[in-house]
Amino acid sequence: MKKNAIVGQSGGPTAVINASLYGVVYEALNREDVIGTIYGMINGIEGFLNENMMDMKPLEVNGELELIKTTPGSYLGSCRYKLPEDLTDAVYPQLFEKFEKYNIGYFFYIGGNDSMDTVSKLSRYAETVNSEIRFIGIPKTIDNDLVLTDHTPGFGSAAKYVASTVREIAIDASVTIVEIMGRHAGWLAAASVLARKFEGDNPVLIYLPEVAFDQEQFLADVQKAFEHTSNLVVCISEGINDGNGKFVCELASDVGVDTFGHKMLTGSGKYLENLVKDRLGVKVRSIELNVNQRCSSAMLSATDEKEAIASGSFGVQTALKGTTGMMIAFHRTDDADYHITYAPEDVNLICNQEKTVPLDWITENGSDIGQQFIDYALPLIQGSVKVPEAGGLPKFAYRKCNCSEPSKIS
Ligand code: F6P
Numbered sequence: 040m041k042k043n044a045i046v047g048q049s050g051g052p053t054a055v056i057n058a059s060l061y062g063v064v065y066e067a068l069n070r071e072d073v074i075g076t077i078y079g080m081i082n083g084i085e086g087f088l089n090e091n092m093m094d095m096k097p098l099e100v101n102g103e104l105e106l107i108k109t110t111p112g113s114y115l116g117s118c119r120y121k122l123p124e125d126l127t128d129a130v131y132p133q134l135f136e137k138f139e140k141y142n143i144g145y146f147f148y149i150g151g152n153d154s155m156d157t158v159s160k161l162s163r164y165a166e167t168v169n170s171e172i173r174f175i176g177i178p179k180t181i182d183n184d185l186v187l188t189d190h191t192p193g194f195g196s197a198a199k200y201v202a203s204t205v206r207e208i209a210i211d212a213s214v215t216i217v218e219i220m221g222r223h224a225g226w227l228a229a230a231s232v233l234a235r236k237f238e239g240d241n242p243v244l245i246y247l248p249e250v251a252f253d254q255e256q257f258l259a260d261v262q263k264a265f266e267h268t269s270n271l272v273v274c275i276s277e278g279i280n281d282g283n284g285k286f287v288c289e290l291a292s293d294v295g296v297d298t299f300g301h302k303m304l305t306g307s308g309k310y311l312e313n314l315v316k317d318r319l320g321v322k323v324r325s326i327e328l329n330v331n332q333r334c335s336s337a338m339l340s341a342t343d344e345k346e347a348i349a350s351g352s353f354g355v356q357t358a359l360k361g362t363t364g365m366m367i368a369f370h371r372t373d374d375a376d377y378h379i380t381y382a383p384e385d386v387n388l389i390c391n392q393e394k395t396v397p398l399d400w401i402t403e404n405g406s407d408i409g410q411q412f413i414d415y416a417l418p419l420i421q422g423s424v425k426v427p428e429a430g431g432l433p434k435f436a437y438r439k440c441n442c443s444e445p446s447k448i449s
Contacts, residue, residue, distance in 0.1 A: 062351020
């Protein structure tokens with residue numbers, strides 16, 4: 040008997056998280072010989088608990104599926120929902136009863152470290168009840184901090200956005216501090232170095248969370264930079280910290296925590312803007328790139344989009360081979376030209392881990408990025424994607440409903 044598939048998205052979105060969704064759905068639709076209905080969970084596993092889901096097949100018929108490829112953000116909606124550590128918790132039988140109800144045989148979850156925690160717990164619980172459901176994680180995160188994979192879909196497009204935005208900011212004749220996402224890993228802030236056109240060009244200073252941030256050293260670095268230019272761009276990661284667990288943004292105000300216990304990092308740029316103003320008496324602006332860097336379609340990397348689709352479809356192929364409890368990882372071959380292969384890696388070794396930028400890729404007392412990073416990141420931002428337009432604006436796919444009544448799903 041055919042089994043049905045279900046796919047969900049979770050955590051912060053990216054510009055290509057829907058390209059991965061496209062990859063899963065497209066591949067699953069091509070395997071109608073073994074896969075029945077393909078469901079989308081609305082708002083991830085949290086929505087699924089309320090049987091909030093939709094049938095994905097109609098999207099193919101009306102052309103929406105094609106549009107999803109270039110639509111940023113989570114088409115299906117997202118969640119940051121942590122399943123209990125205790126696998127004897129009542130939520131697990133509840134979920135598996137629902138999987139049974141909808142005859143689910145294949146489960147795909149597109150997300151980062153926290154989402155892989157969900158895949159890990161569900162696949163471990165499945166083992167305890169001898170369930171045959173295949174649980175596969177499809178990677179995504181602009182933070183690029185997943186272990187056992189060369190990089191993650193979403194990073195390339197966000198890196199391209201950051202680098203091109205910083206190059207534009209540098210054209211403006213002002214002193215600017217740019218705050219870039221990435222949580223505890225500096226990959227995305229490091230990508231600002233790609234904006235630099237020649238040695239000494241902006242961004243002159245780049246600070247990542249991997250190196251303890253010293254305010255006095257920072258002020259001295261800024262002062263020194265003014266000897267060479269009055270048009271200074273400084274890029275910082277949202278996660279810069281003193282090396283003892285205190286984030287710079289916490290010096291400005293209290294930060295809350297999300298359901299996974301992560302501090303919500305924001306405001307370091309503003310704090311440093313005031314510091315430079317007060318201590319150096321210089322006119323300075325700060326810009327927080329904020330959600331733009333993860334939801335802009337303006338700078339989609341064709342390489343990123345292609346790989347996001349490929350990892351989604353490879354996930355379906357992997358599940359159909361009977362594999363479970365794995366995430367689709369990217370392996371870079373040793374070829375002179377950039378080339379990626381896909382392989383399943385144990386999700387239990389990936390979830391809740393963070394891969395940070397190697398310290399020897401950070402130079403100049405922790406205020407610049409080395410050539411190794413540039414060589415690593417450049418292939419990931421290559422190629423651009425034409426986003427369909429309507430009325431002079433990007434045309435995006437959007438869900439016409441917030442939820443599907445379970446009863447309406449055949
Ligand atoms: O994990 C992706 C990410 O965009 C981080 O870079 C950022 O710190 C976090 O999500 C923000 O999460 P939220 O949108 O839930 O506040």
